[in-house]
Amino acid sequence: xxxxxxxxxxxxxxxxxxxxxxxxxxxxxxxxxxxxxxxxxxxxxxxxxxxxxxxxxxxxxxxxxxxxxxxxxxxxxxxxxxxxxxxxxxxxxxxxxxxxxxxxxxxxxxxxxxxxxxxxxxxxxxxxxxxxxxxxxxxxxxxxxxxxxxxxxxxxx
Amino acid sequence: xxxxxxxxxxxxxxxxxxxxxxxxxxxxxxxxxxxxxxxxxxxxxxxxxxxxxxxxxxxxxxxxxxxxxxxxxxxxxxxxxxxxxxxxxxxxxxxxxxxxxxxxxxxxxxxxxxxxxxxxxxxxxxxxxxxxxxxxxxxxxxxxxxxxxxxxxxxxxxxxxxxxxxxxxxxxxxxxxxxxxxxxxxxxxxxxxxxxxxxxxxxxxxxxxx
Numbered sequence: 001x002x003x004x005x006x007x008x009x010x011x012x013x014x015x016x017x018x019x020x021x022x023x024x025x026x027x028x029x030x031x032x033x034x035x036x037x038x039x040x041x042x043x044x045x046x047x048x049x050x051x052x053x054x055x056x057x058x059x060x061x062x063x064x065x066x067x068x069x070x071x072x073x074x075x076x077x078x079x080x081x082x083x084x085x086x087x088x089x090x091x092x093x094x095x096x097x098x099x100x101x102x103x104x105x106x107x108x109x110x111x112x113x114x115x116x117x118x119x120x121x122x123x124x125x126x127x128x129x130x131x132x133x134x135x136x137x138x139x140x141x142x143x144x145x146x147x148x149x150x151x152x153x154x155x156x157x
Numbered sequence: 158x159x160x161x162x163x164x165x166x167x168x169x170x171x172x173x174x175x176x177x178x179x180x181x182x183x184x185x186x187x188x189x190x191x192x193x194x195x196x197x198x199x200x201x202x203x204x205x206x207x208x209x210x211x212x213x214x215x216x217x218x219x220x221x222x223x224x225x226x227x228x229x230x231x232x233x234x235x236x237x238x239x240x241x242x243x244x245x246x247x248x249x250x251x252x253x254x255x256x257x258x259x260x261x262x263x264x265x266x267x268x269x270x271x272x273x274x275x276x277x278x279x280x281x282x283x284x285x286x287x288x289x290x291x292x293x294x295x296x297x298x299x300x301x302x303x304x305x306x307x308x309x310x311x312x313x314x315x316x317x318x319x320x321x322x323x324x325x326x327x328x329x330x331x332x333x334x335x336x337x338x339x340x341x342x343x344x345x346x347x348x349x350x351x352x353x354x355x356x357x358x359x360x361x362x363x364x365x366x367x
Contacts, residue, residue, distance in 0.1 A: 038366030039213035039256065043221030043359050045248060048234025050338055051352035052270050053293075055239070079239065079293030131293065132240025132342045134349060 055081060055136035061127045063156035070154045071109040072125045074139065081129035086110045087138065090123045102130065111154075214254035215326070215361035222253060233336055233355075237290055240273075243339035245284035245297030250359060251331035257364035262305075262320035262334075266312035268353030273344030275309035276355065278320055279335040299335035309341075312355050319357060325364065 058074035066073070072086065082105050089098035101110060110125070129136040215221065220228035232246035252258050262278060282301020288294040304320050311317070326332065338355065 038363040039211065039254075040363070040366070041213045041215050041224055041254070041258070041361045043215055043217050043225060044227040045217050045221075045357045045359065046227060046229050047336075047338065047355040047357075048229065048231045049352055049354055050233075050235045050238060050244070050270060050274065050340075052273070052340060052344075052348050052350060053237035053239050054349045079237075079291050081293070133344060134240055134346045 053079070055129050055131050055134050057129060057136040057139040058084075058127050059139070061125065061139045063125070065156065070156060071111045072127070073109040074127050076106075076108055077129050077136075080105055081131045081136075083107075083130040085128045085130050085135065087126045087128070088123050092122075211255040212253075213256055213258055213361060213363050214252070215258060215260055215359050216249075216251040216253045216331075217359050218248035221359070227356075230336070232284075233338055235295065235338065235340070238295070238340045239293045240340055240344050241342040242288070242293065242295045243297040243337055244295065245286060245299045245335060245337040247282070247284045247299075247333050247335045249331050249333055250326070252326035252328055252361075255328060257325065257327050258361045259323040259325050259364060259366075260359050260361040261318070261323050263316045263358045263360065264310070264312045264319045264355060265314060265316055265358075266353050266355040267314065269351035270340075270348055270353035271313055271355075272311065273341050273348045274312065274353055274355070275339045275341050276305065276312060276319065277303060277308040277310065277337045277339075278305040278357075279337070280304045280324065280332055282333065282335040284335050284337075297337050297339070299337045301333075301335055304334075308337075309339075316358075323362075 056077050058077055061072060061074045063070070063072050074084075084103045084107055086101045086103065087098070088101070090096060103110060126138040128138050214223060218228040218230055220226060230246055230248050233244060235242065235244040250260070264276065266274065277299065279299040279301035282299045284297060284299055286295065286297045288296050304322065304324065306318060306321055310319055312319075324332070336357070
């Protein structure tokens with residue numbers, strides 16, 4: 001029987017304890033190795049103020065005739081919005097209807113006839129500006145419009 | 158007879174046993190006393206050389222020298238912004254310390270407009286701003302490499318990681334960061350008339366730090 005296969009006669013409980021203690025010391029030492037401090041520094045860079053504007057509604061909305069065309073008109077808004085939203089509605093006793101038309105930037109008028117208005121009714125029109133997902137307050141100074149299907153004309157009342 | 162005479166003096170010079178024990182005791186005591194004898198000694202002091210700690214110092218926007226600090230990037234401002242508008246600005250980041258460093262960037266933002274803002278950070282680029290407030294089409298762009306976690310980081314009151322991949326600066330080295338701030342084209346309409354300020358924190362560590 002070789003010495004390699006011989007069970008060591010001297011491995012006493014005390015020796016086993018010593019081995020365990022040595023292992024623990026090694027483990028703790030290895031753990032302490034990660035606890036070394038390193039220098040650090042930090043600094044803060046702060047932006048200036050970023051403020052959001054407020055979409056302006058058209059300063060006025062009016063029904064007018066220009067160049068033989070009757071339309072609802074409003075002055076251009078600055079800064080230029082990406083578009084306008086026209087909201088029209090009517091009430092006639094128990095009946096009523098309403099609709100919304102979005103118009104591209106640069107448009108400053110809307111012809112109700114092109115919006116599918118029918119019969120002789122009185123419409124109220126409000127205009128908002130649009131910019132991306134933003135909507136301005138409505139300009140509520142709405143004109144009253146009467147569409148006459150018999151003549152195909154629209155008048156401002 | 159001579160033999161007898163020769164033995165007699167030897168017998169007569171023998172010390173009594175008690176005396177021998179006494180001598181032995183004295184010898185032992187004598188050995189003990191030896192330890193208390195004074196000895197020559199001398200001392201000499203070797204003066205130490207100066208031990209000086211290194212410094213870790215990240216700088217930014219021409220400031221932040223020394224530990225901590227805050228600097229304002231006024232160029233990153235935008236007044237009366239509308240959805241889709243943006244602004245870009247650059248600032249230098251440097252290592253003024255005596256050890257190499259790595260740094261990451263976190264951010265916070267204050268103000269009601271914060272949820273509608275999107276930020277991006279680029280390294281090694283430049284900033285260009287076009288458009289006008291009157292036209293509502295101001296556009297800021299950065300060149301360089303996008304280093305923020307995305308091109309549309311949203312900041313809030315809580316700390317948000319902006320640059321997570323640590324960037325390395327050797328002693329004396331520096332680089333340029335470009336920040337783009339944009340008001341989201343889909344920002345909620347109720348953000349109109351609000352404002353915000355953003356803060357980017359450059360957190361530096363000594364090279365090799367965990």
